[in-house]
Amino acid sequence: MAVHALELIDIRCTFRAKDDHSQRYTAVADTTLRIADGEFVSVVGPTGCGKSTLLNVGAGLLEPSSGSVRVFGQPLSGINTRAGYMFQSEALLPWRSALDNVKVGLQYRGVPDAQAREQAEAWLARVGLAGFGDRYPHQLSGGMRKRTALAQVLALDPDIILMDEPFSALDIQTRQLMENEVLDLWAAKKKAVLFITHDLDEAIAMSDRVVVLSAGPATHPIGEFEIDLPRPRDVAEVRVHPRFVELHTQIWNVLRDEVLKGYAQQLKAVA
Structure with a gap:
């Protein structure tokens, strides 16, 4: 069995509330995520659901409350130098x-x-x-x-590339140019990529696999989709591919309710 480049196994991340240290907030619960060597995996979910928390766990910047991280089969201790x-x-x-x-x-x-x-x-x-x-x-x-x-x-x-919504602040034309450049560079060396994005189109256009997270608190994977679109891909052109439209519909059907839950929670927080 091939060794995965990065494994997040039964991860749980619980934090103390800023305004009341007796209260605890579970950002991520019971989450397992594996990325094979050379695989491009995107994680999508509602805003604030804990996507970046998982990335920080994989980078070794955040130690989970429970669970384990393995890098090419070895337990991660400290910063992920790979x-x-x-x-x-x-x-x-x-x-x-x-x-x-x-x-x-x-x-x-x-x-x-x-x-x-x-x-x-x-x-x-x-x-x-x-x-x-x-x-x-x-x-x-x-x-x-x-x-x-x-x-x-x-x-x-690096053997593993972690990307946290890197192009979200760019205009759409520049963003698509950057997405294509990343795909070209990735194709040349086929590193393992864990890509965090809130843009479902971006996730489908770039990835081998898309993982959908639930709304927080206690976010966890609720769907996983193989992206079987042919490569190489142009991120603008692939959006009109019939299979792209089909995949988008399938994933959005899973993601839609979680986005609405996340939006409702944000409104409640600021009310």
């Missing part, structure tokens, strides 16, 4: 150029500066930013900053 994490918010250092931002992880790993520079320049070129290495984050467009962040993650050649 994973690269692309955050929803930009993690670029504003005082460093694009090139220096891509270099930073390599330098922390002890890669000699000349070699780190060469690798960083190569990755900037691969994400379409050749010649922009001397620009600072404030001199780059939103899409260019996302490309820099992507190069920063991929330069470390």
Whole structure:
């Protein structure tokens, strides 16, 4: 039996309430999620249901209240050093150029500066930013900053890529360009990807498998769908494929009630 790249097994995450430490809130309950080596898996669910919590558990940034995490068959202890994490918010250092931002992880790993520079320049070129290495984050467009962040993650050649709604702030045209670039880069090396998104179209267009989470509290998987659309894919063109429409209908039928529950809970919280 093949070893999975990442396994979250019977995960439960419980937190103390901010305003009353005697009260506890269970964000995630009884959740098992496995990603095979080379598999692209997206997780969708209502806003605030705990998607990012699961990603942080897989990254080793958050220790679950119960359950276990395994990385290529080995128990995870501390930070997942075999994973690269692309955050929803930009993690670029504003005082460093694009090139220096891509270099930073390599330098922390002890890669000699000349070699780190060469690798960083190569990755900037691969994400379409050749010649922009001397620009600072404030001199780059939103899409260019996302490309820099992507190069920063991929330069470390992680075996697992964790992505937390990385393109949600981009306009639709730039977003689709970035989605296609990610698919092209993924196809070249077939890393394991765990992709968090609230956009069902994005999840279907990019993934091998889509996992649907329930509304919180105590979110857990309530559906899992194999995405059998042919590859390679263009994320804009694939949306008109009859099978895409069929899959979207199937998944939305599972997701719809949970989105409405999540929306009702948000209204109650602010009332």
